[in-house]
Amino acid sequence: MTATSPMATRLEGPAPEVQVTRDMLRRGVFIAPVLVGICAAIWGGRGAVSSAYAVALVIVNFAVSAGIVSWTSRISLGLLMGSVLFGYLIRLGIIFLAVYLVHEASWVSLPALGTGLVVTHLGLLVWEMRYVAMSLAHPGLKPKRP
Numbered sequence: 001m002t003a004t005s006p007m008a009t010r011l012e013g014p015a016p017e018v019q020v021t022r023d024m025l026r027r028g029v030f031i032a033p034v035l036v037g038i039c040a041a042i043w044g045g046r047g048a049v050s051s052a053y054a055v056a057l058v059i060v061n062f063a064v065s066a067g068i069v070s071w072t073s074r075i076s077l078g079l080l081m082g083s084v085l086f087g088y089l090i091r092l093g094i095i096f097l098a099v100y101l102v103h104e105a106s107w108v109s110l111p112a113l114g115t116g117l118v119v120t121h122l123g124l125l126v127w128e129m130r131y132v133a134m135s136l137a138h139p140g141l142k143p144k145r146p
Helices: 016-073 077-102 110-128
Strands: none
Touching: 016 077, 016 110, 077 110
């Protein structure tokens, strides 16, 4: 009898991380105009464009994150753990590069860009905590009440 390694185990079934990320991105698209408007009021047109760029970076970051987890969990848990760790570092580097490449552009307001990145990342994560089920019985979003 051969014992299978827990690291070689694959996860089958629905992908709750995709469901949660879709819900979070839906909220991000809903709240983006508010953040862009606030940044426009404070920093003008450059602030609006910079905050819109920041929101786009955050949305792409969350979508790529969910895709990595969903894809690698179907292969093995070892690959999942490695891809989550190194995927985070790589995505963080890509965000740094995306900001570094435009930081001297005429349309960028660095305070608005930084505010947009931080507020959108943390705001969406904190907002989504209200809707995530903290139970193994219902992974992903809380079930809707009848």
